Amino acid sequence: MSTMTATTARVLRVEIADDVRAIVREPAALFFSVLMPVGFFALFVSLFGHQTSDSGSSTGTLMVATFGTFGVLAVTLLNPAISVAGDRERGWLRAKQVSGVPTLVTLAAKMLAALPYALAVLVAMAVAAALNGSLDAPVGKLVALAAVLLLGSLPFTLLGLAVGFVASPNATSAILNAFMFPAAVLSGLWMPLEIMPAFVQQLAPFLPTYHLAQLAVAQLNGGPVLVHILVLLGMTVVTATLASMAYRRGRS
């Protein structure tokens, strides 16, 4: 490993440690992004978890995928974005830029620091479903589900960063929640699309959250994945461009 790579790796570790400590030491900040999705999931899975879906799986199992999509996005969309908005507002981001830390390292650290919490949300939901007796997926499929959701959250994290680079922490939270909650409802993340009005079912395929959820469901039930992957890849290109533009605007 070259000296430069080794230094970058050490800086990345320090950056991740800073971000993880910030979350651990102020756990109240996790209420909306961790406790609320898990709490809602526990409530819904206790009410509807034992029903059987059209695909034959228990609703509780499918809800780990759909509600899990919401839970992962609540962490990966909001936490890095609010964190970078706060760092920018405080001048901390500038301090890191002038210290020679590549901005990509700072951003990668914020994304990676959010992943353990996103994974914890998924594990908590799976445990809740198992305790409720409505989880009927093998561990291998659940691992694939987790991997897809964590990886698939990248374009959403980039979207959050694009907002965090130009808005205040409070505004970032408001803007992203204004996107996430309607998108969650309209994509069938909280309630199955089958019970939603027809116009919602027609609208859902136009939302990236729908495609991430369907990709997650496909890990449990099988089914086509290519179109969902392409949509998410396209969104990654768009949100990476937006984040890059927002970064330059915020810096100038």
Next chain:
Amino acid sequence: MTMEEVLKVRGARHRYADKVALDGVDLDVHAGECVALLGPNGAGKTTLVNLAIGLLSRQAGEITLAGGDPRHAATRRKLGVVQQSLGFPNTMRVGEAVTGAAVRAGLSRGAAGPIVAEVGLTDLLKQRVVKLSGGQRQRVQLAMALVADPALLVLDEPTVGLDVPARRRFWDLLAERRAKGTGVLVTTHLIEESAAVADRVVVLANGRVLADASPDVLVDRLPDRTVSARTTLSGEQLSRLPGVVSVDREGEHVRLTTRSPEALLRCLLAEDPALAELRVEGAGLEEAVVALTKASGTVVAA
């Protein structure tokens, strides 16, 4: 003292949309030297500093930081910056801030130890930075800036909000580093403080360098003298006296700037028999900077 240039700016020009921020600026900071960058708001100081520390890409001109391009991360590791009011993350502790700065500079975590002791933070390592006093927070920033033994230290209003002992300690710490060859570029509105600590003063207005000289030379160029006294004469009466350039009044105490101190003194004594506490002084750096910027047609910020 070696005269190696740690910052060299030649012909820097920069504009934002329709506003020219810098119009052909030259600036040097040598190893061990402290240069104060002064000027009214909007003079171009922030733009010049941001170019020097690599946060802005230059549009025209040449900028060299410690022999390299400040836009490159590797070059910026030879730079230390103390911001006016850096907000630390709420949960960060002193030790984490300084060791983090060491690692970001490509050093081991252990490299933070000596600088922590040097700036007197050893007893505060476990404290959250946001819980510290303003002076202590500035010392944390200074430790972070100095941990990699930078060639150039850039200070933005570093002592605003600090009490006198904290200011003295701050500048004493810097004097030790300057003696070892660290160059310092400081932007400040505390002009008299910069007169005390800077080897050279660069006055900037409307994106141009108006003066680049030692504080003493700048003051000597100014023919003005300051007459202070306790008097019952009104501001209007005082402003009509011969040679009066400006009048500052605080209660009965007045401070008059004049180019004809002898004539002014004769009139003052004639018009106010109760005149007391009379003093005549040379103008200070502040008056010199104000005179320079006024002469350039710049509106001087309060």
